[in-house]
Amino acid sequence: TQLLEQSPQFLSIQEGENLTVYCNSSSVFSSLQWYRQEPGEGPVLLVTVVTGGEVKKLKRLTFQFGDARKDSSLHITAAQPGDTGLYLCAANFGNEKLTFGTGTRLTIIP
Amino acid sequence: SAVISQKPSRDICQRGTSLTIQCQVDSQVTMMFWYRQQPGQSLTLIATANQGSEATYESGFVIDKFPISRPNLTFSTLTVSNMSPEDSSIYLCSVDLAGRSGYTFGSGTRLTVV
Numbered sequence: 001t002q003l004l005e006q007s008p009q010f011l012s013i014q015e016g017e018n019l020t021v022y023c024n025s026s027s028v029f030s031s032l033q034w035y036r037q038e039p040g041e042g043p044v045l046l047v048t049v050v051t052g053g054e055v056k057k058l059k060r061l062t063f064q065f066g067d068a069r070k071d072s073s074l075h076i077t078a079a080q081p082g083d084t085g086l087y088l089c090a091a092n093f094g095n096e097k098l099t100f101g102t103g104t105r106l107t108i109i110p
Numbered sequence: 111s112a113v114i115s116q117k118p119s120r121d122i123c124q125r126g127t128s129l130t131i132q133c134q135v136d137s138q139v140t141m142m143f144w145y146r147q148q149p150g151q152s153l154t155l156i157a158t159a160n161q162g163s164e165a166t167y168e169s170g171f172v173i174d175k176f177p178i179s180r181p182n183l184t185f186s187t188l189t190v191s192n193m194s195p196e197d198s199s200i201y202l203c204s205v206d207l208a209g210r211s212g213y214t215f216g217s218g219t220r221l222t223v224v
Binding site for chain 1: 116119153158166202204212213
């Protein structure tokens with residue numbers, strides 16, 4: 001069974017600070033996605049990374065895919081209250097199914 | 111991306127009863143996926159529903175408890191049968207239109223069993 005561990009599990013920071021969320025697996029994945037979920041909604045896709053070492057930027061969010069394709073990170077610069085939510089990484093391990101990480105619940109304090 | 115309508119959005123049910131959740135997609139899709147999200151936790155895949163064939167269930171989930179229908183390429187239902195308080199969760203359907211490049215989710219059904 002492939003597992004995706006996210007850290008930290010909970011994070012509460014002040015508006016304007018920077019943060020990094022990590023997603024790690026013991027197995028290689030073929031692609032990895034990051035989602036954000038807000039209360040009462042389903043997860044919404046932020047980005048997909050498929051190439052080892054790949055870096056993608058989405059405004060203040062920077063996503064990195066590890067060279068060994070077993071880890072990823074999400075860095076947020078100058079966090080804003082609108083960034084509050086549950087952040088989930090999700091990986092495809094070479095089949096049709098998506099395995100979700102354990103989740104990071106982020107709270108940005110105004 | 112696809113638009114998914116899921117209903118009901120929430121329900122409170124008596125133990126021992128069953129609830130059917132509906133998922134309607136605005137595009138034809140081969141596979142639809144049903145997930146469970148227990149309070150404060152991540153998503154766990156229940157089953158994959160292909161049109162015209164039996165659903166494929168993940169370890170720990172069985173057809174008698176979670177029967178799934180997939181009558182056409184835009185619609186699926188998940189039934190939570192003989193409910194107990196442990197079934198209280200958010201249930202989500204999703205589709206992958208572009209082949210592993212990102213899933214679209216319904217807004218979920220928040221189920222409380224009392």
